[in-house]
Amino acid sequence: MKYWTIQKKAVVNAVLHDEMYQPDFTKSDYLQKIPNLQELYYFILESFNDINNVNLPGVIFGFVGSNNESLFEISNQDEFYGLISSNKNAIKSLWNHFIEADAVLLELDYNSEFLNPVYIDINDFQFLMPPIVEVPPYTNEDVKRLISFIERGKITRSVFPSNIIQAHLPYIKKENMVAAYNLIPLDEI
Numbered sequence: 355m356k357y358w359t360i361q362k363k364a365v366v367n368a369v370l371h372d373e374m375y376q377p378d379f380t381k382s383d384y385l386q387k388i389p390n391l392q393e394l395y396y397f398i399l400e401s402f403n404d405i406n407n408v409n410l411p412g413v414i415f416g417f418v419g420s421n422n423e424s425l426f427e428i429s430n431q432d433e434f435y436g437l438i439s440s441n442k443n444a445i446k447s448l449w450n451h452f453i454e455a456d457a458v459l460l461e462l463d464y465n466s467e468f469l470n471p472v473y474i475d476i477n478d479f480q481f482l483m484p485p486i487v488e489v490p491p492y493t494n495e496d497v498k499r500l501i502s503f504i505e506r507g508k509i510t511r512s513v514f515p516s517n518i519i520q521a522h523l524p525y526i527k528k529e530n531m532v533a534a535y536n537l538i539p540l541d542e543i
Contacts, residue, residue: 356427356532357416357462357471357521358434360452365526366460366534375526377412384451390484398472398504402522405507406469414523416462418473422515425473431459431535437518439543444477444516449540461532464523471521472504475512479520 361375368375379385379399385392402413419426419437428434438445478500481492488494491513503510509519 355418355464356429357418357464357523358428359414359416359460359462359523360457360537361460362455362457366458366531369526369528369531373528376410377414377525379412382412393484394482398522401504401507402472404505405472406524408469408524410524414526416471416521416523418519418521420475420515420517420519422511422517425509425519431461434459435538435543438540441476441516441518442540442543444480444518446540452537453539457537459535459537460526461535462523462526462530463532464530469524470507471523472507473509473519473521474500474504475515476518476520477514477516478512
């Protein structure tokens, strides 16, 4: 299955040099910069580890597409940027962080369905970011529902779909990297 992720150039160099990159949340400068995200990140990690019977120190945040009915691979860079362009508000602050971090867009391919990537719509993920505030159409019941689905590794329809689905991946091996692309600022997409 094809996934897309945005990573610092140092991650690409690590994959090329060491043959593999394994994220570690304890070393994440993003979590150090925004410590209130740790609870959500570690909840995702714990759920991923429990569902997949692994014990990883971190996961890669990748993306696939959705029509709020089913998931689909994003075929190419233009299709990825098209999906991002149609959802600029949902991803603006995160995207700006990536631009500042000198990151690149990676096209990844994992040949087997080896693990459950614990899919979640990016709007739902952002809704769960602390502090959780009920913003229509989300309610307190949505918090419970989303947490339950994440814990079980099931995807649910979003009440406010962006159709950008976040997927969590265990690592990036050299053979998973199809291509790396320069990251385009959001206002140029």
